[in-house]
Structures are given as C-alpha cells and as structure tokens.
Amino acid sequence: MEMSGAGAGGAPPKLEDDDDVAAAAAEREPCLASGGGAPGREERERWRRVLVVGCLVALLLLAFFVLGRESASSALQIASAKLTGAMNGGFTTSTNPSHGGAAAKQADELLGGLLAPGMDRRSCRSRYQAVHYYKHFPYAPSPHLLDKLRAYEARHRRCAPGTPLYNRSIEQLRSGRSAAAADGVECNYVVWLPFDGLGNRMLSMVSGFLYALLTDRVLLVDLPQDSSDLFCEPFPGATWLLPLDFPVANLFGLGPRPEQSYTTLLNKKKITVIKDDDPPAKNDAAVPPPPPAYVYLSLGYQMVDKLFFCGNDQRALAKVNWLLLYSDLYFVPSLYSVAEFNGELRRLFPAKESACHLLIRYLLHPTNAVWGMVTRYYNSYLAQANRRIGIQIRMFNFASIPVDDLYNQILTCSRQEHILPETTDDDDLTTETYNNSNGGNYTAILIASLYPDYYERIRATYYEHAASGGAAARVGVFQPTHEERQATQRLFHNQKALAEIYLLGFSDELVTSGMSTFGYAGSSLAGVRPTILMPAHGHRVPATPCRRAVSMEPCNLTPPRVGEEECRRKAAVDKEDLARHVKVCEDFDRGVKFFD
Numbered sequence: 349m350e351m352s353g354a355g356a357g358g359a360p361p362k363l364e365d366d367d368d369v370a371a372a373a374a375e376r377e378p379c380l381a382s383g384g385g386a387p388g389r390e391e392r393e394r395w396r397r398v399l400v401v402g403c404l405v406a407l408l409l410l411a412f413f414v415l416g417r418e419s420a421s422s423a424l425q426i427a428s429a430k431l432t433g434a435m436n437g438g439f440t441t442s443t444n445p446s447h448g449g450a451a452a453k454q455a456d457e458l459l460g461g462l463l464a465p466g467m468d469r470r471s472c473r474s475r476y477q478a479v480h481y482y483k484h485f486p487y488a489p490s491p492h493l494l495d496k497l498r499a500y501e502a503r504h505r506r507c508a509p510g511t512p513l514y515n516r517s518i519e520q521l522r523s524g525r526s527a528a529a530a531d532g533v534e535c536n537y538v539v540w541l542p543f544d545g546l547g548n549r550m551l552s553m554v555s556g557f558l559y560a561l562l563t564d565r566v567l568l569v570d571l572p573q574d575s576s577d578l579f580c581e582p583f584p585g586a587t588w589l590l591p592l593d594f595p596v597a598n599l600f601g602l603g604p605r606p607e608q609s610y611t612t613l614l615n616k617k618k619i620t621v622i623k624d625d626d627p628p629a630k631n632d633a634a635v636p637p638p639p640p641a642y643v644y645l646s647l648g649y650q651m652v653d654k655l656f657f658c659g660n661d662q663r664a665l666a667k668v669n670w671l672l673l674y675s676d677l678y679f680v681p682s683l684y685s686v687a688e689f690n691g692e693l694r695r696l697f698p699a700k701e702s703a704c705h706l707l708i709r710y711l712l713h714p715t716n717a718v719w720g721m722v723t724r725y726y727n728s729y730l731a732q733a734n735r736r737i738g739i740q741i742r743m744f745n746f747a748s749i750p751v752d753d754l755y756n757q758i759l760t761c762s763r764q765e766h767i768l769p770e771t772t773d774d775d776d777l778t779t780e781t782y783n784n785s786n787g788g789n790y791t792a793i794l795i796a797s798l799y800p801d802y803y804e805r806i807r808a809t810y811y812e813h814a815a816s817g818g819a820a821a822r823v824g825v826f827q828p829t830h831e832e833r834q835a836t837q838r839l840f841h842n843q844k845a846l847a848e849i850y851l852l853g854f855s856d857e858l859v860t861s862g863m864s865t866f867g868y869a870g871s872s873l874a875g876v877r878p879t880i881l882m883p884a885h886g887h888r889v890p891a892t893p894c895r896r897a898v899s900m901e902p903c904n905l906t907p908p909r910v911g912e913e914e915c916r917r918k919a920a921v922d923k924e925d926l927a928r929h930v931k932v933c934e935d936f937d938r939g940v941k942f943f944d
C-alpha cells in the first residue's frame with residue numbers, strides 16, 4: 349500500500365485558521381476587563397462598548413499588518429458579523445467579485461451552511477472561492493442534511509486517525525472480529541478504495557460518504573500516489589486519509605473478488621443474515637458467531653456483492669466495524685430501495701435531483717495546485733463571457749464512430765436544443781461595429797475532450813462564419829488540454845482532468861457525453877441539467893442525437909439487480925414512490941437514476 353505523506357490537502361486542516369483566531373481574540377474577556385473600574389452602571393456600559401470597538405479596531409489593524417490584506421478583510425467581516433450577532437447568517441466576501449455574475453455577488457460562501465465554517469482558507473482556497481465561479485446553486489440544503497453533516501463532522505473528529513477511539517478500532521480489527529459499542533468500540537468506518545477513472549472515483553467517493561452518513565460511520569480514503577494532490581481535506585479538524593500502517597495489506601490490489609468479499613463471507617457462513625422468511629426457530633438458536641472485523645464490499649460495475657442492497661443484509665453489515673468499499677459507481681439511487689435508508693434519504697434530499705449536487709459540493713474541493721489551474725484558465729479565457737457553454741466529449745471504445753459523425757451529432761443536437769450560437773453568412777455588417785463600451789454579447793464555449801478535433805472544427809466554424817446577432821455577438825472557443833488518452837495513473841494528468849471538471853462546473857449550460865462519469869461529475873458540480881449526447885451503441889450514429897436531462901443526477905450505470913425475492917425481504921418500501929423517483933436514465937436504459 350502506498351500513499352503520499354503529503355496527503356490530499358497539503359497540510360492537515362487546522363480548525364482555528366488565522367482569521368478566526370483574530371476574531372476569537374476580539375471576543376476575549378481580558379480586553380474588556382480593563383473597563384471594569386468606571387463608576388456607574390451606564391457609564392460602565394458605555395466604556396464597555398467603547399473598549400469593545402477599540403479592541404476590535406486594534407486587532408483589525410494588527411491583523412491588517414501581520415496577516416496581510418486578504419485575511420484582514422475577512423477578519424473584519426467575521427468581527428462585524430459577530431458584533432451584530434449575525435454569525436450564523438450568510439455573509440459575503442469582498443474577494444474579487446468581478447467574475448461570476450450577479451448571483452455570485454450575493455452568494456453565501458458557505459453555500460447556505462452546507463460547508464463547515466472555520467476551516468483554513470490558505471491551505472484550500474477553492475472551498476471558499478468556488479462559489480464566486482459557479483453560475484447556479486439551484487437547491488438549498490435541507491435543515492436535516494445540515495444537522496446530519498454537523499453530526500458527521502463531530503463523529504469524524506472523535507474517530508479520526510490519531511484519536512484513542514481510532515486506535516481502539518484498529519486493535520479490534522487486528523483481533524479478527526467485530527465488537528459492539530458495549531465492548532468499547534464506538535467508531536465504525538467505511539474505507540474508500542480507488543477504482544477506475546477520476547469521474548468514477550469522484551462519484552463513488554460521494555456515494556461512500558452518503559453511505560457513511562446513513563449508517564453513522566466515518567469515511568476514510570486510501571488515495572494512491574496518482575490522486576495524492578487532488579482533493580482538500582473535507583472535514584474540519586481531522587484527516588480523512590487512511591494511515592499507512594492500516595493492518596489490511598495490499599488494499600489497492602484486492603480486485604473485485606477477494607477472500608473477504610461480502611459474498612464469499614456469506615457463502616462461508618462467516619456472517620449471519622436473518623431473512624424475513626427464516627423460520628422463527630432460527631432466531632432463537634444458539635448465538636451466532638461474532639461478525640468479522642472487516643468486510644470488503646465489491647460494488648463496482650461487476651456488482652459482485654449486490655446483496656449489499658438488501659435491508660436484512662444491511663442489518664448484518666451494521667454490526668461490522670470496518671467496511672472496505674470498492675466501487676466505481678454512483679450507487680446512491682440504489683440505496684433508496686433499501687427500507688432502512690429510504691425515509692432518511694427523503695428527509696435529507698426533499699428534491700432527489702439535488703443529492704449528488706449538494707454532496708459533491710460539500711465533499712470535494714480541489715487542492716491549491718488544481719485550483720490554480722482552474723482559476724488561471726477561467727480568468728484568462730472565460731471570465732469576460734456573459735454566457736458559458738461547456739461541451740464534454742467522450743468517445744468510448746464500445747460506441748466509437750468517426751469524428752465527422754460525432755461532430756455532426758453535436759451540431760444537430762445543438763440546433764435541436766438551441767445551444768451553440770447560430771452562424772450567419774450575411775456579410776452586411778458594416779453598419780455596426782463592436783466597441784468596448786457596448787459590451788457585446790460574448791459566448792465562451794469550453795470543450796473538454798481527450799482529442800483536439802472537435803475544438804478545431806467548432807473554432808473554425810466561428811472563424812469562417814459570423815455568429816448571428818450582429819457585430820456585437822462574439823464567440824470564443826477554448827480547450828484547455830487534449831491528452832489523447834486517459835492516464836489515471838498519473839497525478840498531473842488527473843490534476844488537469846479535475847481542473848476541467850471544475851471548469852465545466854462553472855458553465856451556464858452543458859452538453860455532455862452519455863454514460864460518461866466525467867460529464868456526470870461536471871453536471872452535478874454545475875447544478876445543471878445537461879443536454880446529453882446519446883452514445884453510439886453498436887457504432888451506429890444514434891437516431892436521437894441528444895436529450896435534455898430531466899434530472900441533474902448521475903446515472904448508476906450498473907445498478908444491482910436485486911428484488912424482494914433475492915433479498916428475501918417482504919415489501920418494505922412504497923413501490924409507487926420508488927417507481928416515481930428511481931427510473932431509467934436518459935442516456936442508458938440499463939442504468940437508473942434519481943428523478944423528482
């Protein structure tokens with residue numbers, strides 16, 4: 349098992365970042381105590397106020413000179429928010445509001461309480477800055493989700509590596525069997541393992557995190573070298589990185605069917621599941637053996653352990669201290685059919701299509717290295733546009749067609765859905781000229797693709813033809829990279845890929861390739877229902893070039909095929925509700941996703 353010592357977030361997160369230290373100092377009593385000598389109650393109160401203000405001004409000046417301009421202005425905001433008692437109300441930052449449009453100007457940088465306050469700004473700039481770049485934030489998090497996240501963060505701090513409770517759970521893991529909380533093991537874990545490309549990994553991380561929320565577990569991640577500098581630490585005051593000395597060996601090499609996989613353990617009767625149709629006698633039989641210390645969940649596209657999605661199995665798994673999650677899927681919609689999770693999911697996400705959107709914005713924040721690429725590119729090429737269109741093009745081997753055909757599919761789709769600016773061959777434009785003061789109408793088209801072909805063609809189109817809408821209509825076409833092939837094993841490749849996913853996330857509108865997890869991740873970040881290019885199954889150009897998604901949720905491309913019969917569970921969820929909210933995906937009729 350290898351892992352970068354530097355970790356995903358660079359320095360581990362500090363709960364008390366410098367800004368907050370300044371603000372906290374402003375509240376400290378000693379500064380106020382000197383006002384105690386003044387006679388008379390009113391007089392004392394007046395002095396008190398003068399001194400509070402005086403202390404704050406002094407501290408702010410100090411912060412200004414010691415910490416530099418940016419943090420001082422943040423300290424000012426925090427301090428003034430505290431003065432007015434509005435600490436819990438959203439406050440806006442003054443940092444560079446020139447980009448991002450009107451929505452972002454009044455944006456609450458903590459996304460309506462979704463993000464925990466008080467984390468270090470410098471070690472992870474994207475966490476606080478990204479809000480100024482997104483064009484959409486369509487769903488406010490539900491109060492229940494906020495409660496659940498804050499409870500999760502507290503649990504994570506209590507159980508994180510380095511704590512006595514973590515050590516206790518590791519000891520238990522070495523013992524080979526799971527123990528109950530009564531035996532002093534309070535913390536249960538999900539360990540996320542990498543599998544497949546970056547888009548897959550982001551979606552399976554989100555799924556693993558939601559599973560941890562639903563089951564009161566703690567999510568730890570085992571990141572390989574190629575992902576060591578991609579994501580910031582997401583949780584305040586504690587790491588999410590699995591320590592190097594984790595006792596299970598070779599975590600990256602276990603594959604879909606190791607010894608300790610759930611199905612193998614079931615077959616060997618090492619874990620006991622009580623089914624609804626088991627004779628009652630069995631329930632009273634001798635005490636079953638203690639559950640194993642850990643279970644490996646093989647939930648990738650092979651879906652080896654599909655019984656994971658059965659309620660009775662979930663009850664058995666709840667007794668296992670450590671779960672190792674091996675998945676490349678967004679399996680959230682499939683949790684909805686499990687009675688144990690159904691009601692909770694409804695409360696967490698009153699709008700089903702907001703699930704991945706909110707979770708991905710909560711959990712994943714690019715590190716400064718990636719964020720630097722994102723913001724440099726955005727500010728150079730996209731910031732001036734008043735309309736940004738992201739086009740993500742992925743050609744799968746199983747659905748490859750000639751470049752000309754896919755290009756035509758994109759154009760047909762664009763015409764059908766009115767996405768790319770129309771062109772005109774009307775040359776009579778001499779009466780009107782573009783000038784800086786009329787601002788113009790500038791559309792930026794961002795292309796994310798492994799190949800340069802589509803970029804070159806689309807750019808040529810707007811070079812050879814004018815965009816309709818007069819001389820003031822301008823179109824810029826950009827493609828940050830064209831790597832030719834996917835190379836998930838290389839950190840720098842992954843950093844560039846992640847930067848592009850975020851750039852797509854800043855779009856007003858998106859065209860994505862069907863069945864691409866890269867596109868799913870971009871749409872979820874953007875909070876946009878994309879227009880999805882249909883995959884060319886059987887290498888045939890699809891009759892319908894594209895569909896406008898009805899839900900911005902990612903598709904679970906390989907859902908488990910388990911029903912009441914296999915689960916041996918009598919109906920426990922509202923079937924009508926299930927049929928309404930978990931349906932076939934727009935781009936793949938064997939996948940399912942959340943709809944409202």
Ligand SMILES: *[C@@H]1O[C@H](CO)[C@@H](O)[C@H](O)[C@H]1NC(C)=O
Binds near residue numbers: 510512515
């Ligand atoms: C946890 O265990 C590690 C290694 O065994 C040890 O170095 C560390 O001091 C322990 N921490 C606590 C808080 O017990």
Ligand SMILES: *[C@@H]1O[C@H](CO)[C@@H](O)[C@H](O)[C@H]1NC(C)=O
Binds near residue numbers: 784
């Ligand atoms: C520039 O555009 C503004 C607004 O449309 C117009 O009033 C002005 O005359 C234009 N200037 C030139 C030099 O064309």
Ligand SMILES: *[C@@H]1O[C@H](CO)[C@@H](O)[C@H](O)[C@H]1NC(C)=O
Binds near residue numbers: 769770788789816
């Ligand atoms: C920009 O042009 C598009 C069509 O090309 C048009 O629909 C839109 O209203 C224009 N916007 C402005 C601000 O002129």
